[in-house]
Amino acid sequence: MEEFAELAIRHAKKLGAEYAEARIENVSENSFTLNNGTLEAGAFDDYVGLGIRLLANGVWGFASTNSFNPIIIKGAVHRAFDVANQAKRSGSMKISEERPVKASHRVRQKKNILSVKPEEKIDYLKHIDDSLQKSRAKFAGRYFSLSDWVTKKIYINSEGSKITSEIPRIFLYYLFTVKGDTKSQQRYWEYAVSGGWEFVDKWKLHNVLPEEAKALLKVMRSGVKVPSKPLTVITGPQVSGIIAHESCGHPFETDRIFGREAAQAGESWITPSMLGTRLGTEAVNLVDDPTVENTYGFYKYDDEGVMARKKYLVRKGLVNEFYHNRETAAAMSTKSNGSARASDYDKEPIVRMGNTYFEPGKQSEKELMESAKLGVYFKSFTEWNIDDRRFNNRYVSSEAYLIENGKITKPLRNVVFELTTPKIYSSIVAVGKNFELHPGTCGKGEPMQGLPVSMGGGSLKLVNIKLR
Amino acid sequence: MIDESVVEIAEYTKKKVLQKKPSDAIITVSRSDASETKFVNNEIVKTAVKSDSDITIFAVWDKKIAVTQVKEFKKDKIDKVVEKLHKFGRQIMPKDDYFGIADGPFKYKKIPDTFDKKIVGLSAGEHLDYIDSGINAALEQGASRASGIFVTGHSDAYLTSSRGVVAQNEKSSAYFSIRALIDAESSGHNTAVGCMLKDLDIPRTGAAAGEIARLSHKPIPGEGGQYDVIFAPLAFAPLLSVAGSAASIFAVESGLSFFKNRLGKKVASSNVNLLDHGPLPGGFGSLLFDEEGVPTQKNTLINKGIFKTFLYNTSFARKYKTKSTGNAGLIDPTNWHIVLEPGKLTKENLFSQVKNGIYVSNIWYTRFQNYLAGNFSTIPRDGMFLIKNGEFHKPIKQLRIADNILKILQNISAIANDSRQVYSWEIGEAGAPVTLPHILVKKVNFTEPTG
Numbered sequence: 001m002e003e004f005a006e007l008a009i010r011h012a013k014k015l016g017a018e019y020a021e022a023r024i025e026n027v028s029e030n031s032f033t034l035n036n037g038t039l040e041a042g043a044f045d046d047y048v049g050l051g052i053r054l055l056a057n058g059v060w061g062f063a064s065t066n067s068f069n070p071i072i073i074k075g076a077v078h079r080a081f082d083v084a085n086q087a088k089r090s091g092s093m094k095i096s097e098e099r100p101v102k103a104s105h106r107v108r109q110k111k112n113i114l115s116v117k118p119e120e121k122i123d124y125l126k127h128i129d130d131s132l133q134k135s136r137a138k139f140a141g142r143y144f145s146l147s148d149w150v151t152k153k154i155y156i157n158s159e160g161s162k163i164t165s166e167i168p169r170i171f172l173y174y175l176f177t178v179k180g181d182t183k184s185q186q187r188y189w190e191y192a193v194s195g196g197w198e199f200v201d202k203w204k205l206h207n208v209l210p211e212e213a214k215a216l217l218k219v220m221r222s223g224v225k226v227p228s229k230p231l232t233v234i235t236g237p238q239v240s241g242i243i244a245h246e247s248c249g250h251p252f253e254t255d256r257i258f259g260r261e262a263a264q265a266g267e268s269w270i271t272p273s274m275l276g277t278r279l280g281t282e283a284v285n286l287v288d289d290p291t292v293e294n295t296y297g298f299y300k301y302d303d304e305g306v307m308a309r310k311k312y313l314v315r316k317g318l319v320n321e322f323y324h325n326r327e328t329a330a331a332m333s334t335k336s337n338g339s340a341r342a343s344d345y346d347k348e349p350i351v352r353m354g355n356t357y358f359e360p361g362k363q364s365e366k367e368l369m370e371s372a373k374l375g376v377y378f379k380s381f382t383e384w385n386i387d388d389r390r391f392n393n394r395y396v397s398s399e400a401y402l403i404e405n406g407k408i409t410k411p412l413r414n415v416v417f418e419l420t421t422p423k424i425y426s427s428i429v430a431v432g433k434n435f436e437l438h439p440g441t442c443g444k445g446e447p448m449q450g451l452p453v454s455m456g457g458g459s460l461k462l463v464n465i466k467l468r
Numbered sequence: 469m470i471d472e473s474v475v476e477i478a479e480y481t482k483k484k485v486l487q488k489k490p491s492d493a494i495i496t497v498s499r500s501d502a503s504e505t506k507f508v509n510n511e512i513v514k515t516a517v518k519s520d521s522d523i524t525i526f527a528v529w530d531k532k533i534a535v536t537q538v539k540e541f542k543k544d545k546i547d548k549v550v551e552k553l554h555k556f557g558r559q560i561m562p563k564d565d566y567f568g569i570a571d572g573p574f575k576y577k578k579i580p581d582t583f584d585k586k587i588v589g590l591s592a593g594e595h596l597d598y599i600d601s602g603i604n605a606a607l608e609q610g611a612s613r614a615s616g617i618f619v620t621g622h623s624d625a626y627l628t629s630s631r632g633v634v635a636q637n638e639k640s641s642a643y644f645s646i647r648a649l650i651d652a653e654s655s656g657h658n659t660a661v662g663c664m665l666k667d668l669d670i671p672r673t674g675a676a677a678g679e680i681a682r683l684s685h686k687p688i689p690g691e692g693g694q695y696d697v698i699f700a701p702l703a704f705a706p707l708l709s710v711a712g713s714a715a716s717i718f719a720v721e722s723g724l725s726f727f728k729n730r731l732g733k734k735v736a737s738s739n740v741n742l743l744d745h746g747p748l749p750g751g752f753g754s755l756l757f758d759e760e761g762v763p764t765q766k767n768t769l770i771n772k773g774i775f776k777t778f779l780y781n782t783s784f785a786r787k788y789k790t791k792s793t794g795n796a797g798l799i800d801p802t803n804w805h806i807v808l809e810p811g812k813l814t815k816e817n818l819f820s821q822v823k824n825g826i827y828v829s830n831i832w833y834t835r836f837q838n839y840l841a842g843n844f845s846t847i848p849r850d851g852m853f854l855i856k857n858g859e860f861h862k863p864i865k866q867l868r869i870a871d872n873i874l875k876i877l878q879n880i881s882a883i884a885n886d887s888r889q890v891y892s893w894e895i896g897e898a899g900a901p902v903t904l905p906h907i908l909v910k911k912v913n914f915t916e917p918t919g
Contacts, residue, residue: 032560033799035722041799042560043535044552047522062516066539072519079517083503083592087512089600118559126561140840141723177723177840186723186838260508262615263647263657264893266832266849346518383837385868387847389652392866392917394845396837414837416915418868423919446617446645447504448897466918 001026001048004068005156008052011074013158015081017054017061019095021157023303024050025345028114029149034125036142042118049345052077058093059084064346096329096336098306100160105300107167107293109196113148114168116197121146124200131206132176135213140177140184147171148197161305169194169296169452171439174209178216185216186382187398189238192296192439192452199294215399215411223413226400226467232375233417233462234368234403237436239378239395240358241455245440247421248279248286249356249455251390252313252321253339253444254328256351264446266388269421272332274319280425283361286314288323290338290354296439297356297453299341303349308338313356317425325351343449350445358457361431368432368461375403376415376467394418416468424462432459470626470636474499477541478626481523484547486630488554490527492569493630494760494798497523497541502621503595509613510603512596526569526759526798527553531562535798567786570760570796572633577763581750584664587640588622595620602646602674609678611648611656618670619643633761639663641752643891644670647850648677653687653865656680657830657850658702661752661891661901680829683860684851690864692916696825696881697909698818698855703828703848704907705890707873708806709899710834712744715769717778717788718800719839726842726874727775735775736877741809742770744779744900746794752891752901753805758796764804765794773878779803808904811883815906818884822908825855831869832894842873845915871913882908 005022012020026048033040049066050073061084063076084090125144132142148170155163175188189212193199235243250256251268259267289310290299299308304326312320324332325340328351340349369377379399386393397415401408419427437456443449478497485493504516523538523546534557538549599618606614624638640663649655658677660668711727719725727735736742746764748754755764760782768776780788781796795801826848834846847868854861884905891901 035718038563038565039533039561040563041533041535042556044556045537046549047537047539049520049539059512060514062514064516064518064520066520066522076517076519079592080515083505083515083517083595084512086592087505087515087596089507089511089596089603091511091513093513118556122561139723140728141721143722143724175723177838179840184838184840186840258508259613259615259649260513262508262649262655263617263645267652269652346520348514348516383835383843383845385833385835385845385847387866388832388849392847392868394868394870394915396845416870418915418917419919420917423917427919443896446506446893447619448893468915468918 002154004050004073005154007070008050008073008077009156009158011077012052012054012081015078017056017081019158020052020054021304022050022052023345024048024154026152027149029147031145031147032121032125034129034144037129039122051345052080053348054081055093055095056081056084057087058090059087060348062348093327094330095326098326098336101301101305101307102162103301104164106165107194109168111197113170113197114150128205128209132209132213135210137178137213137217140179143175145173155303155305157305163301163305165301167194168196170200176213178213178220180220183220185220187212187216190439193294194296194298195294219399219411219413223411226376226412226415227374230464230466232372233465234365234375234377235460236379237434237456237459238380238438240457240460241438242381242384242395243424244286244356244358244457245353245455246386247390247393247424248313249288249353252323253351254322254324254332257322258328258331261444265444269389269391277319278317279314279319280317281428282316283428283430284314284317284425285312285359287312287359288354288356292355295355295437295454297354299354302338302340303342304336304340306336306338308354311337323351323353325349341451343451347445347449352444352451353442353453355437355454357437357455358431358460360433360435360458363430363432365432365434365459368430368459369403370406372403373405376412377401377403377408378415378417391421393421393424418468427462427465428460429463430461431457434458470624474626477523478628480543481525481546482628484550485525485527488550490529490630492528494526494569494627495523496625496627498623498625500621500623502619504617504619505595505599506617507599507603508615525553527557528566529557531564531566532557532560533563533566534560565787567783569629569631570633570762570782570792571631572629572761574633574761574763576635576756579747579749579754579756582639582663582754584640586665587620587642590620598670602644602670605671605674606646606648606678609675610650610682611678612650614646614648614674616646627757627761629761635757635761637756642668644668644673645893646674646677648681650681650685654681654685655850656684659890659892661889663750663752667750680851684863687863687865690867690914690916692867692914694911694913696822697912698822698825698827699907699909700829701888701890701904701906702892703831705892705902705904706831706834706894708808708902708904709895711742711873712803712806712900715744715779715803716801717780717784720778724839726840728840730775733775734773735874736770736773737880738773739811739883740770740773740877740880743768743807744803745807746804748805748807751805752889755804758794759798760796762792762794762796767793803900806900806902810885810887810905813882813884815884815886818882818906818908819855820858821882822855823857827853827855827860844873845870867914867916869912870915876909876912879910880907881910
């Protein structure tokens with residue numbers, strides 16, 4: 001296969017491209033959907049495709065095909081070069097200088113996901129669905145989807161980089177609806193990993209799911225409205241994670257800062273001149289680290305061949321570093337920090353997150369709560385959104401509890417946390433040591449690129465917060 | 469037209485699958501080509517040419533449903549995949565409530581205005597000229613910069629099943645999206661979409677985005693509360709696309725539908741007639757046949773506010789003792805192109821009905837708290853305006869719509885006559901395009917940040 005990538009690059013250079021890179025991706029995937037205890041279908045795919053990107057006339061030209069015929073590949077490269085070259089409104093795009101890399105890596109699996117029989121995967125879904133029903137809640141729906149896949153990539157560029165990788169991933173999504181006589185509550189969440197089938201048991205979903213159903217029942221039956229006066233909020237790591245992802249991760253993507261996603265995922269309220277300025281309190285340390293092994297957002301080299309690394313986006317409350325690909329790095333006269341990712345062979349790499357989290361502090365979650373006279377433990381969330389400049393946040397609780405004199409007293413129903421980003425970060429007084437990472441599928445780009453990421457951290461303690 | 473090699477590979481695949489004696493099998497060969505150009509701050513930043521092809525195989529053994537795709541049109545590869553599919557199919561669990569696929573053959577009536585040779589033959593220069601005309605129109609309206617994407621494409625499909633269905637179709641498409649900005653807080657967005665180039669007025673689309681940007685200059689923070697709202701087509705389309713998805717019987721079974729238990733009941737204002745119109749002439753989402761090869765049809769989802777039907781494939785239809793609505797989805801029924809029937813009022817008539825209200829030009833990031841109950845929130849994006857005595861009063865910002873979709877459908881008080889088809893980033897690849905006009909909704913709940 002490698003020869004086709006090399007052919008594409010040779011042809012791009014021959015045509016006059018300033019730079020070229022090619023990715024061949026081979027994906028082997030299985031997926032299963034269990035709906036109310038019934039397997040709707042089982043599916044598998046095994047495909048390979050080639051994406052090539054070249055720089056000509058200050059414009060990216062991209063071509064993709066799943067035909068490995070030299071004539072078709074050369075034709076695709078030719079068309080990509082031709083269209084880019086004809087753009088009258090072209091810019092003067094440059095890419096940062098990076099050291100060519102030759103590397104090979106793979107994520108090891110104790111129990112290879114492609115060797116696990118379909119029966120075992122379906123039995124697992126049946127098992128956790130049965131466990132959910134043991135909660136004795138009444139359900140208006142129980143939906144599970146399980147996917148596992150292995151992505152093998154060959155990346156080559158015209159500067160001499162050559163990287164091969166093999167990453168297996170498992171992703172499980174569930175949605176269940178607990179119903180009462182007139183009300184209902186829903187819970188949807190995801191579990192995922194970059195690794196082998198051995199990780200599935202570690203999720204302990206046979207315990208987690210019935211506990212969640214019981215909690216939703218309590219919220220539905222006896223949840224009360226949150227007090228309207230300002231109070232202390234302790235977030236669970238799931239909530240910390242979505243805050244980190246939405247209101248720090250996204251606005252720190254430099255392509256958004258420069259307006260490249262204006263018509264799609266939006267821009268950013270953060271500007272380049274805010275580097276070094278204060279975003280939040282000294283307690284806030286926000287990190288993105290794609291290299292954390294076995295996380296869903298794991299990768300070692302990005303899709304421009306740059307080694308991924310841990311980044312402090314915010315350090316002691318100060319804006320410290322943005323996400324860069326080679327294009328945005330050149331625009332800010334710096335180096336790429338390995339944040340270019342593409343969801344598939346037929347998509348261009350753009351600036352993306354990996355694993356974004358609040359760095360854990362020293363106190364336990366319990367200790368964070370103890371000093372709160374009146375507060376809310378905002379354990380998990382359901383509805384959420386944020387405006388496209390990442391300023392106006394909303395998270396609605398799935399599970400939340402009132403804290404009185406440092407202790408959890410009663411469940412709260414559908415608590416609304418609706419705050420601006422500066423207000424959130426200036427209200428954080430401590431981060432707990434209870435570190436968790438949770439998976440997500442981050443959407444960006446057009447055509448849409450859904451990418452595996454993780455988000456999390458320790459619990460956050462925010463003071464003087466008004467909830468609804 | 470579909471060439472012989474596609475027919476040959478599809479029929480070869482079917483022959484190999486049928487040798488494994490499934491109770492049902494459907495083979496679909498699809499091919500697509502697309503050109504995408506992304507522009508940012510008035511400059512072209514990326515051009516892309518893509519081609520893709522695949523064979524989808526759906527096969528059932530003893531109610532065990534197995535699906536796969538092959539991207540290599542080689543007989544030895546197909547042989548291997550069919551062997552694997554058969555083995556895989558034996559290893560999975562039966563779907564006890566599976567009731568088969570459609571019995572063919574069917575007759576198909578060509579859908580007008582869904583294939584345009586001009587799109588297939590569009591040169592790179594012409595493609596770029598269209599973008600230029602959109603950007604220029606936005607800038608002439610006062611925008612300082614414009615960003616967006618122009619995608620043109622062409623696809624064909626050949627379907628053959630074990631139940632006597634043979635169907636083929638060819639389609640073209642074009643999608644132009646432009647967001648015009650004066651500064652970070654003053655912007656307008658518009659899209660143009662269709663199957664025929666003549667249906668896309670790109671300069672007008674760019675101008676409309678530029679005009680909203682100009683009018684939205686220097687917005688002030690809005691105040692939460694209940695307002696009468698005029699939604700632009702771009703703003704309301706994603707909500708109706710969600711309503712179309714909620715009409716799938718699969719969504720009902722999995723707890724994802726706010727239409728559950730509402731068949732024959734009032735779910736919207738009496739002036740609402742909502743369709744899923746698969747064979748809509750010129751429809752961006754129109755399809756000649758569904759994934760079983762059943763001809764698509766015009767389905768009335770809501771008639772005068774009453775919910776009339778869920779969307780079914782053959783198996784679900786047999787389970788619920790009704791007929792397929794031509795909406796397969798092999799696994800879950802899907803919707804093709806949602807249409808809100810226009811009213812008789814002009815857009816100006818709609819404005820004249822609003823003394824104190826809000827105009828929402830676009831929305832973004834719609835998420836549900838509870839799909840079954842229909843509680844959700846979404847964020848107005850781009851120009852949002854206070855309306856006083858039927859006219860734009862002030863541009864506003866930083867508000868969120870937090871409400872219930874059924875309540876919103878019930879509160880649609882007037883529908884204009886300026887229908888157009890909408891597709892957008894917010895609708896996304898999984899959602900259906902929507903044809904709709906401006907609409908007026910009473911008492912929509914807005915919230916603002918508490919700090």
